[in-house]
């Protein structure tokens with residue numbers, strides 16, 4: 001049964017977003033002043049600045065919720081977007097965001113690893129997964145590796161993976177919004193994935209761990225950038241090229 005509170009939350013956010021956009025349309029100087037309207041803007045700017053402009057990309061967003069926090073803000077830049085979520089209400093509401101959205105309900109880790117035929121090929125993939133702790137046995141986005149690289153179109157002019165990257169997990173865990181009882185388990189999984197016991201890790205260490213994963217699927221990470229979201233995490237942008245030595 002549909003949740004009334006999910007709908008209420010969704011339409012309240014939609015009204016707020018429409019209000020912000022309306023204000024900017026009515027008062028252009030205001031828009032000029034607030035250069036970054038939504039933080040996804042910086043993701044697109046950094047891609048362009050690093051030589052990977054995303055022009056009308058096809059996007060896969062496997063942890064999209066109803067899309068009203070982040071995903072809605074890139075829709076005017078894309079040619080199509082596949083928004084997935086395990087929560088049925090969230091997936092239903094995401095489908096109402098824009099005609100360019102195809103919403104897909106299901107467990108995205110399963111879809112990615114098992115090759116769900118509702119998924120396609122993309123220019124950009126955004127992993128906005130839950131950040132802290134271990135949920136239903138999943139830690140961050142590690143279970144999407146390396147299969148997620150299969151969903152980049154080898155013919156794409158530019159391919160970019162954007163994922164939630166925690167630079168300082170101790171600081172994150174000290175924030176009541178992210179504090180988690182499974183923190184030590186998460187740290188053990190991170191140490192194994194990133195190949196270091198250091199808790200604070202740099203984007204460069206992250207990029208080399210993702211490069212090891214990418215190469216298993218015929219891609220390589222040729223550059224990276226961090227689009228900040230908070231003091232302790234950001235979107236790590238991984239600029240990808242085909243690894244010609246791979247099959």
Ligand SMILES: C[S@@+](CC[C@H](N)C(=O)[O-])C[C@H]1O[C@@H](n2cnc3c(N)ncnc32)[C@H](O)[C@@H]1O
Pocket residue numbers: 062063064065066067068069070071072084085086087090106107108109128129130131
């Ligand atoms: C940080 S929120 C995403 C917010 C979203 N990007 C937005 O713009 O509002 C993470 C989302 O991942 C979803 N999620 C968690 N585990 C999942 C899974 N295994 N498969 C699909 N979605 C999942 C949650 O339901 C939640 O909506």
